[in-house]
Amino acid sequence: MSLTELSLHDLQQQLQTRAVSSVELTRAFLSRIAATQGQVNAFITLCEDQALAAAEAADRRLAAGDAAPLTGLPLAVKDIFNTAGVRTTCASKILADYVAPYDATAVARLKDQGAVLLGKLNMDEFAMGSSNETSAFGAVKNPWNPACVAGGSSGGSAAAVAACQVPASLGTDTGGSIRQPASHCGVVGLKPTYGRVSRYGVIAYASSLDQVGPLARNVADCALLLQAVAGHDPLDSTSVDLAVPDYLAALGEGLAGLRIGLPREYFIAGLDADVQKAVAAAIDVYRGLGAEVVEVSLPHTEYAVACYYLIATAEASSNLARYDGVRYGLRAEAAQGLLDMYMQSRGQGFGAEVKRRIMLGTYALSSGYYDAYYLKAQKVRTLIRRDFLRAFDQCDVLLTPVAPTPAFRLGEKTADPLQMYLSDIFTIPVNLAGTCGLALPCGMSGAGLPIGLQLVGKPFDEATLLRVAHAFEQATDWHRKTAPL
Amino acid sequence: MLSKYETVIGLEVHVQLTTATKIFCGCSTRFGAPPNSQTCPVCLALPGALPVLNGKAVDFAILAGLATHCRIAPRSIFARKNYFYPDLPKGYQISQYELPICEHGHLDISLEGGATKRIGITRIHMEEDAGKSMHGETPETSASSFVDLNRAGTPLLEIVSEPDMRSPEEAIAYLKKLHQIVVYLGVCDGNLEQGSFRCDANVSVRPRGQEAFGTRAEIKNINSFRFIKQAIEYEVERQIELVENGEKVVQETRLFDPATGVTRSMRGKEDAHDYRYFPDPDLVPLVVDEAWIARMREQMPELPEARRARFVRDYGIPEYDAEVLTAERALADYYDACVKLHGGGKVCANWVMGEVIRGLNEQGIGIAECPVRPQMLAGMLQRIDDGTISGKIAKTVFDEMWRSGRDADTIIAEKGLKQVTDTGAIEAIIDEILAANPGQVEEYRAGKEKVFGFFVGQVMKASKGKANPAAVNDLLKKKLAGG
Numbered sequence: 021m022s023l024t025e026l027s028l029h030d031l032q033q034q035l036q037t038r039a040v041s042s043v044e045l046t047r048a049f050l051s052r053i054a055a056t057q058g059q060v061n062a063f064i065t066l067c068e069d070q071a072l073a074a075a076e077a078a079d080r081r082l083a084a085g086d087a088a089p090l091t092g093l094p095l096a097v098k099d100i101f102n103t104a105g106v107r108t109t110c111a112s113k114i115l116a117d118y119v120a121p122y123d124a125t126a127v128a129r130l131k132d133q134g135a136v137l138l139g140k141l142n143m144d145e146f147a148m149g150s151s152n153e154t155s156a157f158g159a160v161k162n163p164w165n166p167a168c169v170a171g172g173s174s175g176g177s178a179a180a181v182a183a184c185q186v187p188a189s190l191g192t193d194t195g196g197s198i199r200q201p202a203s204h205c206g207v208v209g210l211k212p213t214y215g216r217v218s219r220y221g222v223i224a225y226a227s228s229l230d231q232v233g234p235l236a237r238n239v240a241d242c243a244l245l246l247q248a249v250a251g252h253d254p255l256d257s258t259s260v261d262l263a264v265p266d267y268l269a270a271l272g273e274g275l276a277g278l279r280i281g282l283p284r285e286y287f288i289a290g291l292d293a294d295v296q297k298a299v300a301a302a303i304d305v306y307r308g309l310g311a312e313v314v315e316v317s318l319p320h321t322e323y324a325v326a327c328y329y330l331i332a333t334a335e336a337s338s339n340l341a342r343y344d345g346v347r348y349g350l351r352a353e354a355a356q357g358l359l360d361m362y363m364q365s366r367g368q369g370f371g372a373e374v375k376r377r378i379m380l381g382t383y384a385l386s387s388g389y390y391d392a393y394y395l396k397a398q399k400v401r402t403l404i405r406r407d408f409l410r411a412f413d414q415c416d417v418l419l420t421p422v423a424p425t426p427a428f429r430l431g432e433k434t435a436d437p438l439q440m441y442l443s444d445i446f447t448i449p450v451n452l453a454g455t456c457g458l459a460l461p462c463g464m465s466g467a468g469l470p471i472g473l474q475l476v477g478k479p480f481d482e483a484t485l486l487r488v489a490h491a492f493e494q495a496t497d498w499h500r501k502t503a504p505l
Numbered sequence: 506m507l508s509k510y511e512t513v514i515g516l517e518v519h520v521q522l523t524t525a526t527k528i529f530c531g532c533s534t535r536f537g538a539p540p541n542s543q544t545c546p547v548c549l550a551l552p553g554a555l556p557v558l559n560g561k562a563v564d565f566a567i568l569a570g571l572a573t574h575c576r577i578a579p580r581s582i583f584a585r586k587n588y589f590y591p592d593l594p595k596g597y598q599i600s601q602y603e604l605p606i607c608e609h610g611h612l613d614i615s616l617e618g619g620a621t622k623r624i625g626i627t628r629i630h631m632e633e634d635a636g637k638s639m640h641g642e643t644p645e646t647s648a649s650s651f652v653d654l655n656r657a658g659t660p661l662l663e664i665v666s667e668p669d670m671r672s673p674e675e676a677i678a679y680l681k682k683l684h685q686i687v688v689y690l691g692v693c694d695g696n697l698e699q700g701s702f703r704c705d706a707n708v709s710v711r712p713r714g715q716e717a718f719g720t721r722a723e724i725k726n727i728n729s730f731r732f733i734k735q736a737i738e739y740e741v742e743r744q745i746e747l748v749e750n751g752e753k754v755v756q757e758t759r760l761f762d763p764a765t766g767v768t769r770s771m772r773g774k775e776d777a778h779d780y781r782y783f784p785d786p787d788l789v790p791l792v793v794d795e796a797w798i799a800r801m802r803e804q805m806p807e808l809p810e811a812r813r814a815r816f817v818r819d820y821g822i823p824e825y826d827a828e829v830l831t832a833e834r835a836l837a838d839y840y841d842a843c844v845k846l847h848g849g850g851k852v853c854a855n856w857v858m859g860e861v862i863r864g865l866n867e868q869g870i871g872i873a874e875c876p877v878r879p880q881m882l883a884g885m886l887q888r889i890d891d892g893t894i895s896g897k898i899a900k901t902v903f904d905e906m907w908r909s910g911r912d913a914d915t916i917i918a919e920k921g922l923k924q925v926t927d928t929g930a931i932e933a934i935i936d937e938i939l940a941a942n943p944g945q946v947e948e949y950r951a952g953k954e955k956v957f958g959f960f961v962g963q964v965m966k967a968s969k970g971k972a973n974p975a976a977v978n979d980l981l982k983k984k985l986a987g988g
């Protein structure tokens with residue numbers, strides 16, 4: 021097995037026993053990226069020089085014996101995280117040359133531990149998309165089949181892990197943007213509870229839904245990365261001041277007495293047969309592990325997608341107002357006067373899907389429509405959140421598919437935004453409820469594409485979620501499969 | 506014509522808070538720094554930056570609410586007011602909208618003739634200021650606009666009154682009262698020229714006796730008490746003329762031009778922005794508990810009304826004096842300190858309202874820069890009390906304290922201004938004066954008592970003002986009578 025196929029934990033052990041240096045590791049991953057970037061397009065920006073300098077510093081730290089858990093480990097982050105001195109594009113033309121003067125809190129925490137950042141990962145423009153096809157830097161290709169999408173919006177974060185270009189990465193999840201690409205690429209992806217990880221320095225799409233999370237080859241690696249970035253940040257008023265448990269310590273505790281809930285509304289006609297089979301098999305695995313499986317109901321599920329596309333677009337329409345060409349980013353050259361500068365800069369800088377969502381959101385907030393759309397959506401959101409809290413009276417975690425189908429083909433849904441939006445039907449409610457969800461590999465389709473299982477936990481109970489997912493990994497081999505790249 | 510109509514005025518006042526840092530970031534709020542030198546990712550609205558509420562601004566909002574008898578909301582919400590403008594970096598202003606921090610307050614204003622009137626305060630909400638746009642002024646820059654974001658994110662309170670005022674005079678009385686209170690509280694520096702206290706006026710007219718309000722015009726950004734009066738008077742005249750001519754007043758925003766004294770239309774109702782307000786998801790609801798309110802109540806300084814009453818009651822000064830002395834918090838503090846050191850309410854009031862205010866006015870400085878500090882003034886007054894100097898000499902001492910900044914005792918010793926109370930020395934001077942003016946002595950003794958003043962003057966002159974006036978009087982009377 022080559023270095024680049026190892027898990028974060030294995031690499032950590034190799035570094036700490038000095039079997040390999042951080043510089044060697046960094047070079048190994050950089051050459052793997054060089055060899056495969058053309059086929060996957062997972063990276064928007066590589067920062068080789070900074071990475072090697074960080075690796076050298078990490079090696080000194082390792083030699084001095086003051087290494088943190090992530091010291092010397094190569095990672096990469098979605099290009100939505102601000103990184104001081106390395107450009108942050110959000111996969112948009114409007115920020116194509118933007119270099120931030122500061123690090124996002126999550127990035128700063130990785131750097132503090134001595135992690136080595138290899139580069140910035142491709143994504144849907146401003147995280148708006150479910151297939152990574154809205155990126156101004158080209159779509160990410162699925163490492164299992166380059167004709168298929170990697171999923172979105174954190175498509176680069178998932179594909180880079182699946183393609184062994186990085187052992188783990190950070191993404192963001194607003195309506196499934198970590199879990200859905202993780203599922204399509206056959207890796208583990210965790211969306212923590214809203215407020216668990218700081219959003220400071222993460223370019224906002226929908227502020228009340230966005231959340232930072234890890235993607236990795238296995239559950240334990242996700243736990244390691246979550247441990248590094250979780251916890252209160254005084255720079256983010258919505259980050260919660262709650263003690264962060266030791267996630268790794270909780271992994272091995274077993275499933276005795278665990279109750280798994282199956283939401284009736286998620287097992288519907290129209291679910292892909294392979295997905296249905298894989299999820300059913302996973303349920304049997306859990307039964308075999310001693311968990312009790314109960315049926316529960318999330319009665320407002322059918323309103324979730326509509327609710328999401330009102331709230332997320334409303335917030336986005338306001339969040340994206342700052343890209344006006346005045347202080348940074350693209351400014352149209354030939355503009356005549358202020359209004360023309362706004363219209364041309366934004367007209368040229370934003371892609372079609374971003375414009376569509378800005379218009380939808382502006383409409384939902386407009387006077388005369390606010391009550392019927394935005395306010396109504398907020399009320400529905402409260403009902404959806406209540407659905408989850410009620411369901412958790414009957415069980416410890418929920419089990420569902422991540423997506424109705426495995427990865428679809430590039431271009432298959434670009435002409436039909438509604439079909440595209442429905443691919444997030446099982447992940448969106450978790451964001452609306454504000455709780456945590458995790459995707460992990462649970463099977464393969466007949467066409468050889470990975471299938472993901474979603475586990476949903478109680479608010480701020482990522483520990484249980486990780487423990488339940490880890491138990492599945494111990495009993496199965498799905499997470500060991502590597503993309504044939 | 507005016508008497509046929511009643512004027513209805515409601516005011517919206519923007520009060521800039523004196524917090525050291527901005528409302529949602531740690532940047533300084535200092536005025537006059539080089540453009541964009543007081544900015545950071547948050548107030549520049551860089552991608553990914555997030556606001557964090559400054560607790561001090563909340564303290565100030567609570568103080569203002571308590572001082573205006575408002576109910577402090579246990580939970581209030583920040584919203585986004587969306588519009589595009591180059592000096593608004595986020596493309597939205599963070600402001601409280603549906604749930605403001607203070608509601609249902611009032612202020613009592615004094616009307617001419619001594620009556621008071623209660624003006625309702627609808628709400629006080631917190632918000633951030635925008636930056637400043639400027640147009641290039643040199644030939645090379647005349648085609649460009651410039652943006653300075655130093656002011657962006659400065660905390661403001663918007664204080665909205667009920668439409669309770671019926672004349673420009675009432676509007677001015679309300680504004681002056683509000684201004685006095687926020688300056689007393691220390692939450693605003695009160696500087697009108699720098700825009701620390703800005704006012705928008707909603708003005709309408711209706712036929713006397715009609716209950717329904719007329720259509721109102723909003724007059725924007727009036728930054729002096731004088732302009733407020735002018736603007737309202739002009740607007741009332743304009744609206745009455747429209748109504749008289751059978752035309753309709755339209756609901757619109759108008760701008761006052763101080764150069765011409767005229768208001769002109771800025772935008773009509775149909776051009777009004779749709780601000781698409783919605784709760785800001787980056788900020789959590791602001792929760793103010795009873796303990797926080799109690800803490801602010803404790804920190805609340807004595808307000809002008811209470812202070813005026815105390816001065817009259819405890820220091821025994823007339824209402825008029827108390828009014829003058831409490832007009833400004835710093836002046837009231839000064840007077841209060843003098844009385845606490847010296848004890849004489851009335852004599853301190855006389856000196857502060859006389860010599861002190863005169864000196865300040867002559868030099869065009871404020872009480873804070875007054876070279877004669879309260880302990881210096883009180884020390885001098887003690888020297889009058891114990892007979893060391895006379896009231897007349899005291900003026901000389903005061904002027905010297907003002908000029909040199911040294912205290913009364915030093916000046917009295919140095920200049921030999923100590924009063925002569927030794928009757929032997931005074932008698933000797935009197936004898937000399939009487940001997941030198943036999944004619945006047947005769948006149949006095951013949952019953953022309955007016956001459957007495959002449960003798961007093963002569964004696965004081967001969968003693969260079971240092972003779973104790975009471976002793977001079979006594980001895981003179983005795984000598985002239987005893988002749």
Ligand SMILES: [Zn+2]
Nearest residue numbers: 530532545548
């Ligand atoms: Zn700032």
